[in-house]
Amino acid sequence: MLPWTDRAGRFAPLKCAAFAGVLIPALWIAIEARFDWLGERPVTEAIHQSGLWAIRLLALTLAVTPLRRALRWSKVVSIRRILGVSVLAYALLHFALYILNQHFDVAHVASEILLRIYLAIGFIAFCGLCALGVTSTDGMIARLGAVRWKSLHRLIYAITVLVTVHFFMQSKLDITQPIIMAGIFSLLLIHRLLQSWVGDLSPLQSGGVAVAVACATALGEALWYAFSYGAPLVQVLAANFDFSLAVRPCWFVLGAGLMLSLARLARSWMPIGKASSSPGVERSYLRSGATPSDGMA
Numbered sequence: 001m002l003p004w005t006d007r008a009g010r011f012a013p014l015k016c017a018a019f020a021g022v023l024i025p026a027l028w029i030a031i032e033a034r035f036d037w038l039g040e041r042p043v044t045e046a047i048h049q050s051g052l053w054a055i056r057l058l059a060l061t062l063a064v065t066p067l068r069r070a071l072r073w074s075k076v077v078s079i080r081r082i083l084g085v086s087v088l089a090y091a092l093l094h095f096a097l098y099i100l101n102q103h104f105d106v107a108h109v110a111s112e113i114l115l116r117i118y119l120a121i122g123f124i125a126f127c128g129l130c131a132l133g134v135t136s137t138d139g140m141i142a143r144l145g146a147v148r149w150k151s152l153h154r155l156i157y158a159i160t161v162l163v164t165v166h167f168f169m170q171s172k173l174d175i176t177q178p179i180i181m182a183g184i185f186s187l188l189l190i191h192r193l194l195q196s197w198v199g200d201l202s203p204l205q206s207g208g209v210a211v212a213v214a215c216a217t218a219l220g221e222a223l224w225y226a227f228s229y230g231a232p233l234v235q236v237l238a239a240n241f242d243f244s245l246a247v248r249p250c251w252f253v254l255g256a257g258l259m260l261s262l263a264r265l266a267r268s269w270m271p272i273g274k275a276s277s278s279p280g281v282e283r284s285y286l287r288s289g290a291t292p293s294d295g296m297a
Contacts, residue, residue, distance in 0.1 A: 210257020
């Protein structure tokens with residue numbers, strides 16, 4: 001089965017778009033390298049970009065289930081494997097470029113991982129992604145069985161925490177991107193927990209979650225700068241309303257949350273909202289007794 005075809009071998013526009021989308025960042029990094037646009041330390045910059053895209057694609061992978069529930073659109077599940085495997089691909093690129101930056105001195109790389117806690121955390125997360133990637137095929141789902149496969153792929157949440165901590169620790173003064181990703185990961189986790197406890201959220205409830213998590217993101221950023229650098233808490237919070245320099249992380253988190261709220265509003269009139277009963281996308285899970293989770297498959 002090709003990445004752009006469905007299980008019957010037919011061309012699938014949604015999967016094709018997802019496959020093309022995950023290739024674009026790698027292509028752009030290659031173009032930047034070819035034309036010397038990566039700055040004075042090109043390998044280091046490529047390491048940062050590949051790691052950032054691995055984290056972004058991890059967020060998109062985790063967003064599939066909330067989006068499917070918000071839109072009641074089962075077909076979106078078909079792109080989760082593409083997104084999940086792309087997370088592993090960019091993590092592999094990230095690690096390979098780090099080894100290149102260390103002049104292929106594997107012994108030195110191993111010692112750095114053992115001695116530097118943020119590298120050790122990142123490497124543990126990378127090993128977890130490898131485990132999920134290897135078991136993301138239909139054959140492995142059937143071989144492991146529903147219970148063991150679902151238990152294994154719940155590691156995605158622990159991996160997400162490790163990745164976020166790794167991202168924070170390797171960042172210097174500017175923690176904008178780590179704060180954004182931490183906020184979005186928190187938003188997705190809270191959505192999943194609330195849907196498990198109270199059922200499907202209304203657009204108003206989903207919007208409330210977005211506002212609450214955005215406020216928590218702004219407070220978390222302010223506390224970080226206050227405790228780490230002694231920055232005035234009130235001034236850092238006030239900076240969220242000054243758009244002359246940059247858009248602060250809380251607004252990106254709010255935007256992501258409101259997209260889920262709008263998706264719930266849209267499903268009442270969008271044709272895709274009627275696709276939830278389509279069995280084709282989830283057939284392989286049902287054959288093995290598994291159900292789609294937030295893992296790579």
